Amino acid sequence: MLRDRLRGELVEPADPGFPLARQLQNTEYDTVRPHAVAYCESEDDVAACLRHAREHGLRVHVRGNGHSMNGWSTGEGLVVDLSRMNHAVADGPLVRLGAGVQSLDALDALKPQRRQIVTGTFPTVSAGGFLTGGGIGWQTRKFGMGSDRIAAARVVLADGRTVRCSATEEPDLYWALRGGGGGSFGVVTEFAVRPVDAPVMTGFETLWAYEDAVDVLTAWQEWCVEGPDELGTSLVVLPGMFGPGGRPVVRVWGVHLGPTEQLAAELDALAERAAAKPLSRTVGSRGVYADVMHEALCGSKTVAQCHRTGSGPEAEGHRHPYTRQSYRLTARAATRAQSAALLDAWDASLDREGRERYLLCIAVGGAANRVPRTETAFVHRDARFLIGYQMACRDVAADPGAGARLTAWADRAAGALAPLACGSYINFPSSRVSEDWETDCFGENRARLLEVKRAYDPENFFRHAQSIGGRPPTTKVAS
Numbered sequence: 001m002l003r004d005r006l007r008g009e010l011v012e013p014a015d016p017g018f019p020l021a022r023q024l025q026n027t028e029y030d031t032v033r034p035h036a037v038a039y040c041e042s043e044d045d046v047a048a049c050l051r052h053a054r055e056h057g058l059r060v061h062v063r064g065n066g067h068s069m070n071g072w073s074t075g076e077g078l079v080v081d082l083s084r085m086n087h088a089v090a091d092g093p094l095v096r097l098g099a100g101v102q103s104l105d106a107l108d109a110l111k112p113q114r115r116q117i118v119t120g121t122f123p124t125v126s127a128g129g130f131l132t133g134g135g136i137g138w139q140t141r142k143f144g145m146g147s148d149r150i151a152a153a154r155v156v157l158a159d160g161r162t163v164r165c166s167a168t169e170e171p172d173l174y175w176a177l178r179g180g181g182g183g184s185f186g187v188v189t190e191f192a193v194r195p196v197d198a199p200v201m202t203g204f205e206t207l208w209a210y211e212d213a214v215d216v217l218t219a220w221q222e223w224c225v226e227g228p229d230e231l232g233t234s235l236v237v238l239p240g241m242f243g244p245g246g247r248p249v250v251r252v253w254g255v256h257l258g259p260t261e262q263l264a265a266e267l268d269a270l271a272e273r274a275a276a277k278p279l280s281r282t283v284g285s286r287g288v289y290a291d292v293m294h295e296a297l298c299g300s301k302t303v304a305q306c307h308r309t310g311s312g313p314e315a316e317g318h319r320h321p322y323t324r325q326s327y328r329l330t331a332r333a334a335t336r337a338q339s340a341a342l343l344d345a346w347d348a349s350l351d352r353e354g355r356e357r358y359l360l361c362i363a364v365g366g367a368a369n370r371v372p373r374t375e376t377a378f379v380h381r382d383a384r385f386l387i388g389y390q391m392a393c394r395d396v397a398a399d400p401g402a403g404a405r406l407t408a409w410a411d412r413a414a415g416a417l418a419p420l421a422c423g424s425y426i427n428f429p430s431s432r433v434s435e436d437w438e439t440d441c442f443g444e445n446r447a448r449l450l451e452v453k454r455a456y457d458p459e460n461f462f463r464h465a466q467s468i469g470g471r472p473p474t475t476k477v478a479s
């Protein structure tokens with residue numbers, strides 16, 4: 001019995017914990033019924049799961065903390081969950097991260113040790129998916145992609161062996177794990193990453209009237225391209241339901257790693273460039289990223305409360321509703337006409353119907369652009385922005401037309417992004433998967449990724465809808 005072979009916990013469908021154990025971040029996947037969920041606590045647990053899956057002909061679904069937008073970390077087979085392998089400890093010049101550690105927990109654990117790492121902007125994304133896919137966050141412009149800072153990783157392979165990979169050990173696997181996407185080559189149990197020198201930074205948030213959206217979106221992109229690496233920022237267009245006075249609003253927020261006066265000057269420059277005055281401008285207190293992320297994303301919640309609802313006794317963090325999305329990377333600031341087209345696709349008129357949707361942009365560039373394209377599997381070294389759309393439905397059961405409506409809207413949004421795109425980021429997959437998704441995500445690195453796949457997982461034991469060399473392209477069918 002697998003249960004007896006594990007130090008961790010096995011949750012099967014008949015167990016009372018199963019409804020929570022099968023959840024991902026997005027509620028859409030709550031109906032997926034895995035064979036079982038194994039909460040692994042050691043490499044031996046992971047190896048036992050893989051062995052058991054082989055013996056019983058089960059598919060394996062590797063899960064860090066379940067933020068895959070397209071549900072790649074669940075299915076009807078055995079979910080190998082890493083969330084209890086969640087340490088973050090300083091080890092000489094490196095930091096060792098359990099593959100399931102969540103961003104906020106890692107930042108928080110490392111704070112007393114005066115270490116800081118590059119994470120994404122969301123507190124509960126885990127290292128497993130974030131780092132293997134590339135890793136974009138507000139510290140990326142200054143310190144590079146999260147995966148650029150991986151020095152080594154421990155991986156349980158399809159044949160049950162555990163290997164350490166680094167520049168000198170299993171170098172091809174080491175290369176592939178830095179941006180080739182999770183769930184393709186093996187189960188990473190631990191990363192060793194090079195920390196950044198705990199810079200202090202200041203969080204900021206500005207809100208702008210929707211009437212100024214075209215100017216702000218255009219100015220924000222130019223501001224990022226010309227701005228210093230110390231500026232880490234996102235822009236999101238929020239629907240009326242989340243804007244002041246029920247009106248849609250543009251939020252520009254992020255962190256600045258330089259002195260506060262410099263941030264003030266940067267924010268003045270943005271307003272001048274947009275020829276608009278923000279509705280509000282808030283500058284937070286200076287601190288390390290653990291504090292700034294906490295203030296921006298968790299507010300008054302404790303770290304335990306900030307975890308995803310259902311994942312712990314105190315957890316209150318929100319889950320995401322049924323969503324259809326289209327995302328691409330772009331290599332330059334859009335012109336004013338292109339920004340207007342992006343906003344047309346967001347479609348302000350849908351506010352009259354109370355539709356929940358977002359246009360989200362994250363600035364990349366900086367240090368992430370100063371690495372050769374083939375140095376790691378993450379090929380998009382010209383990417384300046386990740387730009388995309390999400391449309392959500394909070395109650396699909398009560399809205400039978402939602403699937404088709406959201407899909408049609410996401411397809412229109414994809415059309416607006418296409419002329420600007422230089423590729424796609426495997427960690428922000430569109431709902432509709434294109435025929436040439438492997439090339440779009442990996443460019444000229446695709447061929448080497450396929451070779452690594454053949455060498456380390458010739459039977460395609462680790463697979464999901466967008467794993468390397470996996471199933472042929474599929475279209476996610478909206479229901």
Ligand SMILES: Cc1cc2nc3c(=O)[nH]c(=O)nc-3n(C[C@H](O)[C@H](O)[C@H](O)COP(=O)(O)OP(=O)(O)OC[C@H]3O[C@@H](n4cnc5c(N)ncnc54)[C@H](O)[C@@H]3O)c2cc1C
Binds near residue numbers: 061062063188
């Ligand atoms: C709300 C939200 C905010 C986000 N913000 C950002 C952001 O700011 N920057 C950014 O770059 N990305 C961001 N992402 C995308 C995120 O990086 C990816 O979804 C990432 O893959 C999630 O990792 P996870 O382990 O939590 O998810 P999971 O769903 O558990 O895993 C995602 C994929 O990685 C694989 N995987 C997970 N762990 C391992 C492992 N240990 N070994 C091998 N494969 C593994 C899984 O099989 C799956 O294919 C965000 C996603 C969401 C939903």
